[in-house]
Amino acid sequence: MFDVLVLGGGFAGLWSAAAATRLLRSRTAERPEAADATVALLTPLPDLTLRPRLYQADPAGFRVPLDRVLGPVGVHRIAATATGIDTERHRVGATAADGTRIEVGYRRLILATGSAVVRPGLPGAALMHDIDTLAAAVKLEDHLRALPHGPGGPGRWSAVVVGAGFTGLEIATELVGRLRAGAAPYGAENEVRVTLVERAATVGAGLGEEARPVIIRALDELGVERRLGVTVTGLDAGEVRLSDGGALPARTAVWTAGMRASELTAQIPAPRDELGRLAVDARLRVRGVGDVYAAGDTAAAAAEGGHPLPQSCQHATPLGKVAGHNAAADLLGLPGVDFAPDPYTTCLDLGEAGAVATAGFGRALRRGPEGFEKELKRAINETWISPPVDDPQELLRRADHRVSQRRPAPSPA
DSSP states (O other): OEEEEEEOOSHHHHHHHHHHHHHHHHTTTTOGGGGGOOEEEEESOSEEEOGGGTTSSOGGGOEEEHHHHTGGGTOEEEEEEEEEEETTTTEEEEEETTSOEEEEEEEEEEEOOOEEEOOOOSTTGGGOBOOSSHHHHHHHHHHHHHGGGSOOSTTTTEEEEEOOSHHHHHHHHHHHHHHHHHHGGGTOGGGOEEEEEESSSSSSTTSOTTHHHHHHHHHHHHTOEEEESOOEEEEOSSEEEETTSOEEEOSEEEEOOOEEEOGGGGGSSSOBOTTSOEEBOTTOBBTTOTTEEEOGGGEEOEETTTEEOOSSHHHHHHHHHHHHHHHHHHHHTOOOOOOOOOOOEEEEEOGGGOEEEEETTTTEEOOOSTTHHHHHHHHIIIIITOOOSSOHHHHHHHTSTTSOSOOOOOOOO
């Protein structure tokens, strides 16, 4: 049995385990039982996937070995997939990589198993790519690299992206450059065509009125076409069919529409929201369930006047820190802390057309020197979100829930 068991190896899971370890270590002098307390992370994958970067080219390297992050502070990693949770018996059922069924006990549980894209149930859906996981992003990369060696004809250098929200906009604008780079050696750059398909009447419906003109200018600059107010009804290897009766020749289709919390949330006897996230209190304890906390995309947490937090890496990290701290504090009989995230911000990559940044739930534009937004996005992707490797002191320092993950962006050259 482990004193703190964390399910999930994403940002919320990693920082939950690190924060629990930090608090336990800091209290060994006055509470000797903390010295023997154990923290474990149960996940089937050996790496943390830098999920916010999966829209970019060469995604295979966007991962960080969990054992080199958490191992130096003594967190035990259990290589298995959680399949069931018994909150009355304090047991988690799981399946190891070799198919062996195991059961793991806990005193405090943190559910941080994230979310997954909601795949469509339409004819040809198996041909749809997504960028929800590292494996899926690598599969898309392999597909793009194979395009020159496939059959010629209409749609070879065309892509359809379904969903014009945050993820859809980032992959659509990035695909323009990736497809042009692949087509250039064959003199086919002019054949590149990227189309956004969105059931709403506008792109980026949830990204704010101030940001929309910037986004539309970027799409126009890159030549990204839009088909609004329609949905996809089916596809095959050569075209994507739309609800208005039209069809788009395309060898590449990417689905980005809709996310839902891990199915494991249904194993917890507690209320859930429309995204499947568990209702939690201010300290991220699951409402009505003792000894269980939720963090990241499994938690229906709120901030800044009761606004529901979006499912994102930006919130997964501080949610994990608070859940881990409070689970360990509960073990030691110490007072917990309320979740209080940094002010909400966004930074949307727009490929070769730049980026756009907003602040607050009102989505006011963040302005700075020319190139500020793109440099900010680069800092987020390449520096801020990555945990320290082989550096236990820095990991525990950053695991403090009072330490912001944000650092000043480098000034544009």
